[in-house]
Amino acid sequence: MNKNKKAAMGVAGIVIAAALVVYAAPAAAKDKGHEHGGEKKAAAAEHAHDHGDKAKGAADHAKDHGDKAKDTAASAAKSASGGATFDAGMRPILADYLAILKALSSDSTDGVAKAAAAISDRAAKLDTRSVEGDHAMHYAQITKDLQVGAESLAVAPTLESARESMKVLSRPMAMWATMSEPQDINIVYCSMAAGSWVQKRGEISNPYYGSSMLTCGEVIGGPDFAGKAPEQASKAADKGHGGDGHDHGGGGHDH
Numbered sequence: 001m002n003k004n005k006k007a008a009m010g011v012a013g014i015v016i017a018a019a020l021v022v023y024a025a026p027a028a029a030k031d032k033g034h035e036h037g038g039e040k041k042a043a044a045a046e047h048a049h050d051h052g053d054k055a056k057g058a059a060d061h062a063k064d065h066g067d068k069a070k071d072t073a074a075s076a077a078k079s080a081s082g083g084a085t086f087d088a089g090m091r092p093i094l095a096d097y098l099a100i101l102k103a104l105s106s107d108s109t110d111g112v113a114k115a116a117a118a119i120s121d122r123a124a125k126l127d128t129r130s131v132e133g134d135h136a137m138h139y140a141q142i143t144k145d146l147q148v149g150a151e152s153l154a155v156a157p158t159l160e161s162a163r164e165s166m167k168v169l170s171r172p173m174a175m176w177a178t179m180s181e182p183q184d185i186n187i188v189y190c191s192m193a194a195g196s197w198v199q200k201r202g203e204i205s206n207p208y209y210g211s212s213m214l215t216c217g218e219v220i221g222g223p224d225f226a227g228k229a230p231e232q233a234s235k236a237a238d239k240g241h242g243g244d245g246h247d248h249g250g251g252g253h254d255h
Contacts, residue, residue, distance in 0.1 A: 086139055087180050089126045093119050093146065094182065094198075097173055100153070100166065101199055104207035105214060109162050113154050119169070120150035135179050145172035163208050167195040174198055178221055187221030196220075 096115040103112050123146035128139045149169030156162035174187050174196045189196045193208035193216075201224055204217045219225050 083131055083133075083135075083139075083180065086126060086128060086131055087182070089122065090176060090180070090182075093122050094173075094185070096122070097169070097198070098200065100169075101197060101205065101207050104159070104163055104166055105205040105210055107159065107210040109156070109159055112156070112162055116150045116153035116165075116169070120147050120154060123147045123150060138175060138179060142172040142176050145175075166197070166207055167193075170195060170197040174221070181222070183223075185222055186219045186224050188217040189220045190217040192216060198222075 096119045099115045100112050103110055123143050126143045126146075128136070128143060131139045146169065149165060149172065153162060153165035153169055156165045176182075177185050177187050177198045184201045185198050186201055187196060187198055188204055188206075190206055190208060192213070193206070195208050197207055199205055201222070204215045204219070206214050206216045209216055
């Protein structure tokens, strides 16, 4: 073989080798691209799945909060509705109570026994089963205490004994007024008589002293109650309910 032929064969070999490299390079790149593409697709799918789980978790969390909020709102609505129903039953009781207050403040017992008997009957018909929330037990206790006070007042033989029974009847009335806040009704406390009562807004009308000290008392709850510590408003409601640990001294009043 001559030199020219060998040279030609060498050149041909180089050309073939180069062609193989050129041919193999796209294939390898294609395979590598497939490999990287598969990894990216897998990673993307996993990322999407992870986001899907998080989104589902967030949706479940929101639904859980929504359900709780719905339950809370439903409970509050039922409680408010129950309180409103109870308050509706208290309106005629309040009217009878205010009639008694007017008589005793005028040093009279006229109509007191009749009004007290009416309160006892009405209190027995009050339904507290629909009332829910923190004060549910208090509302239930009010009906019992109203009957006790009203029954005692209905048979009081003298003005003095009627006034003592009025103190007993006024405790659940003050508790109700503290919780339900009826319109234009104040809670008043007299430290000298050691008793509370509820009355319409306006000049104080003391049922325990009548004409001798008619305006003796201090507003401790209701629309005219202002400038006092909030806990003082519950004093009248707590007064007489032994064992509660509250201070019922009432403090000094200006009479």
